Amino acid sequence: MVQYQPIDRTFHALADPTRRAVLERLGRDSATITELAEPFGISLTGMKKHVQVLEDAGLVTTEKIGRVRHCRLGPRRLEEETAWIEKYRSMLEARYDRLGAFLERTRPSGDQP
């Protein structure tokens, strides 16, 4: 059985254009569910589900005041996600370097200037 980690929830949360746009919107200012739903033309129920996914990932924090749920950016800073992607890209670069070195070694001598 796979044990899901915080980084899994973050990448899952980011894998949707509406959820990424909600984060960008909350970066400007906090908002209610209604304010978030309106510009996307989606239902309150649909937006609540997106916000729940973002909240589970620590990307959004919500607070219910009276009957209105207020949303703002949460504590998650994407440090772990940045580190994973950077490690992966370093590995890709090392592979290209090795491939380049291999091609250099195996180049027919007739190609040399």
Added chain:
Amino acid sequence: MVQYQPIDRTFHALADPTRRAVLERLGRDSATITELAEPFGISLTGMKKHVQVLEDAGLVTTEKIGRVRHCRLGPRRLEEETAWIEKYRSMLEARYDRLGAFLERTRPSGDQP
């Protein structure tokens, strides 16, 4: 109707610890589906599904030779994903800076040294 983009497929592909581990494994060397499945103790069918998700995201390329499917890293370099995360983190920092400036402005004068 939401139109999914390449970046959505990438983040979805990265949102699973087995799939991230497969990418790290393929960073060392190419492998068959059987070789990938064995260390994770999952079925060939399960691994094929994971590889399909990675292939849809451009993170893995597969080639069937005879009856065996060989897997290696694909063309996607995570440039768009890195850019999105960097933009988000810059926005977070700007928010903290604004909050800091606000706290500085509103600090009671009695707290000053």
